[in-house]
Amino acid sequence: PRNVMRRLGDKRVRRSSFWRSRLSESVDSIAASLLRGSRLRSLRVVMVSSSTAGEGKTTLAANLAASLAAAGTRVAIVDFDLRRPALHR
Secondary structure: HHHHHHHOOOOOOOOHHHHHHHHHHHHHHHHHHHHHHHOOOOOOOOOOOOOOOOOHHHHHHHHHHHHHHHHHOOOOOOOOOOOOOOOOO
């Protein structure tokens, strides 16, 4: 959510480290599930989508790509949001 993302970027907020660790743990658990699933069947493409703007698709996609790359998986991330691309930032 936007209020959580503002807290993550705000260095003055004491609880920002709490939210950063929660985000990191959540993304790492998704990456572990994907890696485990890819061993059972050949998963090659993961798509992150939602119905409305501001739900954290770009944040999830970027952090998931970083987590999978840290686990040794080859990753290519492509931003198909043609109206408001944001991965280049």
